[in-house]
Amino acid sequence: MALEDDAGPGLWAGTRTEEVGLDTGQDYGIATSRTFALAAYLDRWSGCAHHALAASDSEPLTLTALLHLAGPEDRLRWREADLGYAEPRGASWLRAAIAARYHRLEADDVLVSAGAQEAVTSVLSALLGPADHAVVVVPIYQPSELVVTRLCAADGIALHPDRNWKLDLNRLAAAIRPNTRLVLMNFPNSPTAAGLDLTTLDGLIELCRRHGLWLVNDEVYRQTELDQERAVPPVVDLYERGISINGLSKGFGLPGLRVGWAACRDRGLLDRILAAKNLLSSCLAVPSQILAHVALRAEPRLTGRARGIGHSNHRRLRTLLDRYPDLFDPDEPTNLAFACPRFRGREGATTFARTLASEDGVLVLPSTLWHSALASIPTDRLRLGLGRVGSSAALGILADHLLRRAGR
Template identity: 90%
Template sequence: MALEDDAAPGLRAAPRTEEPGPDAGRDCGIAPSRAFALAAYLDRWSGCAHHALAASDSEPLTLTALLRLAGPEERRRWREADLGYADPRGASWLRATVAARYHRLEAGDVLISAGAQEAVTCVLSALLGPADHAVVVVPIYQPSELVVTRLCAADGVALHSDRNWTLDLDRLAAAIRPNTRLVLMNFPNSPTGAALDRATLDGLIDLCRRHGLWLVNDEVYRQTDRDPERAVPPVVDLYERGISIDGLSKGFGLPGLRVGWAACRDRGVLDRALTAKSLLSSCLAGPSEILAQVALRAEPHLTGRARGIGHRNQHRLRALLDRYPDLFDPDEPANLAFACPRFRGREGATAFARTLASEDGVLVLPSVLWHSALASIPTDRLRLGLGRVGSGAALGILADHLLRRAGR
């Protein structure tokens, strides 16, 4: 797809019906496809790669361990739970607990969903139509981009990879059209780990406010940000049209619960998102709601556990990469869930990842898997998961692979 003649550098336009091209993923060792490239890659390589450095979630908790953290009320709910249909919006007590994580929100300002991605999908479906336009900050989780491009026209604004993955507000402003409806982003960002500083976020909110835009942020990596004391507030706390998406899959280590949510001050938007949700999961599983309440009330314990694992693996990775300055750029991970160093080997990041999986059974993710139809994404990066206990052993195998490679 060619750049529009009047587009600013780093912006690429997409018509309403366009999806990533048929060659997306060709360099990943998977068949050319319009499908979700990351899922296709995992399907291709997971069977032969038994040492995971690909995960972006924290070490999963067992059901027994989570129930040990339950208080008397949660234990009562668990014993008396029935398996009928639950409230499509989420149990009122769970929504109230989620709302308390934000400033000035109430239970009615929260919609519980079957995972954060369902929340993203429903919110976008509530806000976008064929006559609209959206701006997407990339890289971003490919299904989120696909939802946007199937609903309306879109432009992509790529983070500056040579400026520590910063967001250029002038570039974003140049992408806004008269019919632009919203900005979609993911900060802290995957795969880069980038986080917005307060000045940039304030400038972005001012820009959105001047144009009457919704600002939707996927915030699922907030709990694994390297420096939580410096983390900027959720967008829903700062902007009347800010919508914060979050969930329990990443920093809580509970992806099996499938619990996410959208927090928004406009209840009319949540009503329309609920209509979209009725076409998907309809409602959450009742037991998941109870377990989510346990997890949220035990957040310091769960996220502290996850952060401890991430810190240990981050130190191991830093020591390893420092031994090979000719292969890896000095790139201090900004998130405890993963790192995204530049790989400088002659074969390229994608070929290196395939070789590592086939020869040593260690699965890492090349950045080509975050291919975007909207803007160019660097393909010389590797995303390495740091959140699992097994990541330490996998890093040891990676160290052996690099040692053998150096001796060839």
């Protein structure tokens, strides 16, 4: 969600503005600390790059294929649905299906939104004001950071690239102020694919509990995490002030439905989140809600399909990167939607990505697009999306490009 830059200067208190590690000319698209760099980059390059290795969602499902999975109840809802305004919180039967994915929740602990980013924006708007302070774990989806820094002062805690992107709890604790209100994070993380281990998450929750902080986690990549059995639980299940954000865009392959949600045990706060959401959209479309219910009922089939594609593409990527140890660090997959290898080429990751797009029409994303005004982010990574069927062909073109490059 790209946000217009209409905030007053007071909303930027406590942030550090830095030069983005991107050329600001037309070759890259303009990117500053107050614009959505990823959207600008896609706008610049998507028209000439026809082989996508940039997407982080799974292979999209067709409407016909999804409707084929509907049970009798949802088929009846579909036939009888009208296109009027729907319940602002989301239909009770959809919220109940979402709540069933958690261990402690009921339908009234869930608020449905038009995509996960609307949920993030609404949560942050309900919790933060000009007198507050927030801690943001970076890298993170840039619009989420922009929402925070337009609402209050903030500090960023960067994941450590040389320690498997580990979160340093000591540094996070040192950033907490008397007016700190929340910690915002995205685990499993994009673009790094890093996850949290249970020991670190328990320590983070204890830290938040001790200071009375809300812990907001964007969990949209839970369904594409490599080892589902070892994945940590959603924060809303572990912590009374935990808020879990999720949706159907990534692991389900349904970004076009625009279905997301916020899960929270504090129903009074959910009322405030709803008030904030109502300034963005009045409700989610009824057809999207019905289709979302179908998808949740068919979750094993949809996510299993997506995981199979991700596994296959990761194997092909690993074989390719192993041929060029001077250019790439080995990639050990931790998330099946994408990989984030270090690029060691002399020209740098951003120039390599631009050359690949212009010469061969393959779109990959340099890590500079996750630039943060709050902390330094490595600029030598490439995020490669691996959840699409077409990623296999794109990897073949990338292999040809690297072979030609080696012969120059």
